[in-house]
Amino acid sequence: MTLELNATIAERHLDVSLSVGPVETLAVMGPNGAGKSTLVQIVAGLLKPDGGQATLGVRTLFRTGPAPLWLPPHARGVGLLAQDPLLFPHLSVLDNVAFGPRSKGLGRAESSAVARHWLGEVDALELAARRPAQLSGGQAQRVALARALATDPELLLLDEPMAALDINSAPFLRSLLKRVLAGRRAIIVTHHVLDALMLADRIIVMDCGRIVESGPTAAVLAHPRSSFAASLAGLNVLTGSVTGTFVQTADAGLVTGRLTGSFAGAGTPAGGGTEGLAAFPPSAVSVFLAPPQGSPRNCFPVAVTELEPHGDHIRVRAGRLAADISPAAMADLGLEPGSAVFFVVKAAEVAIYPA
């Protein structure tokens, strides 16, 4: 019982192929316009792809080619929770949740019982008699989750379910999702790395309609390959060719580090020329006005492009690189956009791994 999908939409330059196991949650991440929501709509049956096929267990969701097939959304067993709760405004909360079971042919009493069960699961039983207009955003989204679960979908699609919630309701829904997603198959589109870490077993990163990275969440975040995944993980990542413990990068010169990943055991292939990445956190970067002397450290001459608050620190951006410094250091250095400075990183802080 897995979801197997590959689909193309020429108009949107979408070309993806993925599979989701029986009790697995897959996080889909990527920059705006990457095609994440398009992917969700294809699986839900709201959008017809130009080519490809998808199966959910024994059921074929769609298939193009000589014997085309298209299963309408109501026959797919795929639940959907979008950014907007989209509770039916003319039905009470209870009737909203009972809508799915009713549509499946269950009787009124039985549907109500199912609805009450799921409202209880999302801690919203006391809202049963209300109208959707009388709910807060967080309450409405919880009810929408109960409504999606009440049909017992074989696959649950979550399209940025927390994006429209205020910062007080999001954590509650997140832990609620963690509870109900256990033992289910789900795909969650999200912008927050916390969602991926908490809710997903695996992550795919999309960009321009393609999957550019995929793997277990921890592994992708530890060794990001795409710049998007690097920014998710909060890491500076430079690409280049690896020789020994050096990465020759195009934009930052030679970077020294320690070998990790598959390089750690086997070392780098003799002769060099292997593609590799060098990653280091902004907190490991020190900022100097003049190049420091002596120690074996990486030193990048850069021009500051942006300064922004980042927790207790100030994040100093210089093109693709970032450094976190304390407000006191910031005051000492007197930085402003355009300042020419040196980003310095100890070799021990730089992880080098294969591309």
Place this chain on the structure above:
Amino acid sequence: MPVLAHHSVGPPGPGRRKAVKRWEYQAVPRWVFALAAAGALFILLPLLGMVAKVNWGNFIPLITSDSSRAALLLSLKTAAASTGLCIVFGVPLALVLARARFTGQRILRALILLPLVVPPVVGGLALMYTFGREGLIGKSLSLAGINIAFSTTAVVMAQAFVALPFLVLSLEGTLRTAGQRYEAVAATLGARPSTVLRRITLPLVLPGLVSGAVLAFARSLGEFGATLTFAGSLQGVTRTLPLEIYLQRETDPDAAVALSFLLIAVAVVVVGLTYRTPKLPAPRGASGRGLNGGAGARAEVPADTGTDAARP
């Protein structure tokens, strides 16, 4: 919330709905009010002029004469029947125009709206040459012993012909505003298209359907040209209130004025009771993100880029 957002369109939160204070500032120049007043007077003054002409002393006898009562009764009956016809055929038409995608859709819409712009007499002639004794279909019907022209059925058909576009236009607009997002969600919850129509779409567009039906009823009530051409003017059979008024105009102006007033009164009551100001869609339903991409509607869906970029 952006600084310039209207207070009443903010996201509904607990307690926020109650404390809606409307903006004091309205961007309507004063000269617009002057023109609007002139426009309103243009409609209201003639009504006033007619009311002033009503012979109140004889009003009750005038409107309760045999011919008047027969005409009023016939008008109400036929207008009700025509409204029923408009609902039965207009709702599917509006659904198809608003939701489906097919070639020739624009042309179909234009043709269906034709009765709005064609003089009713022309509509009556068209009906005559189609359903009349010598008409396209009427010829076969009359061989089968069915004669439509100059019957009460003809009155209903003439009224439905001119009134249908009002219902279709009103309902199609409501359907488009309501969008397909609730329908898409209902489908993912396992509801078949017929269930979605019955439990989601129709309840959501009910206000639009009601106002469309009211407009259709009002238009049917006032129908004159097509009725006279296709159905004639037989007392109790095809002579509706407008026809009666036109007939009385020459012989008994007092009766014509009294009946006109009655017709206006009926129309005002019906419209006033049921027609509501078109409401803005609920703020939440109107936000353009998420499920906009209804099945087959890909061409109209904003590209992922566009919608994503709108996120704060």
